[in-house]
Amino acid sequence: MRHLFSPGGLRVLAAFVRDDPLLAFDFDGTLAPIVSHPDHARVPEPVARELERLSLVLPVAVISGRRVADVLPRLGFVPRFVVGNHGAEDPGDPPSEHWPRRLDGLRERLARAARALSGAGVWVEDKGHSLALHYRQAPDPLVAIDRINEVLIDLDPGLRRFGGKLVVNVVCAEAPDKADSLAALMARADAHSALFVGDDLNDEVVFARRHRHWLCVRVGRDDPQSQADFFLDRSSEMRALLARIRRLKEPD
Ligand SMILES: [Mg+2]
Known part of the structure; x- marks a missing residue:
């Protein structure tokens, strides 16, 4: 390059x-x-x-x-x-009104895991059409990634996950x-x-x-x-x- x-x-x-x-x-x-x-x-x-x-x-x-x-x-x-x-x-x-609603199941899952996520320094940002799991403030990024992976395991196939700088994003796949x-x-x-x-x-x-x-x-x-x-x-x-x-x- x-x-x-x-x-x-x-x-x-x-x-x-x-x-x-x-x-x-x-x-x-x-x-x-x-x-x-x-x-x-x-x-x-x-x-x-x-x-x-x-x-x-x-x-x-x-x-x-x-x-x-x-x-x-x-x-x-x-x-x-x-x-x-x-x-x-x-x-x-x-945008389709359907896309943010498709994230509702994951929203519930994140709410149930709120304590484990925040304990690992993961901050969840709900942007309506996407969810961002930030781990910029995590004391141990590897632990934070493990907690994130536990929540995102068996992710709804209607959702798409992708990375960024110290963040994992999830959007509706469509x-x-x-x-x-x-x-x-x-x-x-x-x-x-x-x-x-x-x-x-x-x-x-x-x-x-x-x-x-x-x-x-x-x-x-x-x-x-x-x-x-x-x-x-x-x-x-x-x-x-x-x-x-x-x-x-x-x-x-
Ligand atoms: Mg950028």
């Missing part, structure tokens, strides 16, 4: 930008730096201003694992599209994932190509489905298995990336 700012990466980026792509971004760890408490995550002001300027010339989307109502006030700009819950919550294509969401937003924006930037295991579903019209960029090179096309070293490089895209769109 090469750095996006390598000569080869910049050539590919320029070719994509000429095609007026949809620009789609994950939030945590991508637009917003990872902070010790998720409540404090925000898009840095200079990045928000670049996104605001870019959104005047290209369609911009944020596809996050957070709820839409949670992520929107943290952006500092209003993108054309915001999709939450890992693709399952799309205000432009109202709900769209981030890759489905990216494809749907491209169609809605009438864009023939897309740039997608993400940093986490739950963005790999997009990277895995990449094709010649999707340019996939991963923030961080800590996963040698990542299927992204290019990488950035850290989210602080987002401002430089956005400025480059803007200069490609608006040459002096």
Whole structure:
């Protein structure tokens, strides 16, 4: 995986930008730096201003694992599209009421295991369309994973489990994932190509489905298995990336 700012990466980026792509971004760890408490995550002001300027010339989307109502006030700009819950919550294509209800059985199971989970440092976040079992605060992550696996054993086949950074997520299996969401937003924006930037295991579903019209960029090179096309070293490089895209769109 090469750095996006390598000569080869910049050539590919320029070719994509000429095609007026949809620009789609994950939030945590991508637009917003990872902070010790998720409540404090925000898009840095200079990045928000670049996104605001870019959104005047290209369609911009944020596809996050957070709820839409949670992520929107943290952006500092209003993108054309915001999709939450890992693709399952799309205000432009109202999600099925059936999906959150499908999680009810697991909600009951989690309530019964509440003491064992909290004792292992696992925090359960109910985001309506998905459940997140966080173990960032766990004193022993291996014990926390064991407790999580005990609760998720024999998981309803109508549900889908996937990992993230110190979190296990569960959604309704029928709900769209981030890759489905990216494809749907491209169609809605009438864009023939897309740039997608993400940093986490739950963005790999997009990277895995990449094709010649999707340019996939991963923030961080800590996963040698990542299927992204290019990488950035850290989210602080987002401002430089956005400025480059803007200069490609608006040459002096
Ligand atoms: Mg992320």
